Each structure stands twice: as C-alpha cells, then as structure tokens.
Amino acid sequence: MHHANAPLTPEGRLRLIRRCQSRPIAHVAAEAGVSRECLSKWKARFERDGVAGLEDHSSAPHRRPTQLDAAVVDLIEEWRRERHLTARAIRTELAAHGHHVSLASVGRWLETPGYLPAA
Numbered sequence: 001m002h003h004a005n006a007p008l009t010p011e012g013r014l015r016l017i018r019r020c021q022s023r024p025i026a027h028v029a030a031e032a033g034v035s036r037e038c039l040s041k042w043k044a045r046f047e048r049d050g051v052a053g054l055e056d057h058s059s060a061p062h063r064r065p066t067q068l069d070a071a072v073v074d075l076i077e078e079w080r081r082e083r084h085l086t087a088r089a090i091r092t093e094l095a096a097h098g099h100h101v102s103l104a105s106v107g108r109w110l111e112t113p114g115y116l117p118a119a
C-alpha cells in the first residue's frame with residue numbers, strides 16, 4: 001500500500017531510475033515532477049537494496065531520544081498509585097532522584113490511555 005503523498009509507486013520509481021542510466025538525474029526528475037534530491041535518494045536506495053529499496057519507507061523516527069526510560073515510568077506510576085502525588089510533586093521527586101523530566105511529560109504519561117490512576 002502506497003501512502004497518499006507518494007509521487008510515484010515503486011514501479012514508477014524503477015522506471016525513473018532506469019531512465020537515469022542514460023540521462024541526467026535533474027532532467028528525469030524535472031520531467032517526473034519530483035525533486036532531484038528525491039530521485040537521487042531513490043537511486044541510492046535502489047543501488048543499495050535493489051527493487052526492495054524503492055518501497056515506501058515509514059516516516060516514523062528510528063529512535064526517540066526523548067522517550068522516558070522504563071524505570072522513570074515505573075516511578076511515575078508507583079508514586080501516583082501508592083503515594084497519590086500530583087504530576088508537579090512527581091516531577092520534583094524525579095528531579096531529587098536525578099531524573100529531569102518536564103511537568104508536561106509527567107502529565108502526559110498520567111493521561112496515557114490504559115493508565116489507571118488510584119481511585
């Protein structure tokens with residue numbers, strides 16, 4: 001399944017790459033209505049991975065450096081359930097333990113679907 005904003009299907013990308021063998025990338029890209037950078041990216045993927053490299057790629061990040069560590073999430077849940085701390089108090093406690101987390105991040109975690117706060 002191709003995403004809605006894909007300028008071409010993988011088959012169309014392959015046709016463009018074959019055209020690039022005898023013509024400049026910039027000319028082929030202009031005729032196809034895509035940027036030279038985009039066509040160069042597809043060409044590099046084709047050279048590296050073959051036809052499979054022309055499939056759509058996820059735009060989701062490969063890693064999330066700001067994602068909360070599992071141990072910090074466990075502390076947030078534990079302190080909310082057992083000590084009934086507010087998000088602000090949890091943030092303060094985390095800072096005292098060397099974990100600097102924003103109030104918004106703590107609050108977002110407490111609002112996460114599936115999280116069941118203490119009654």
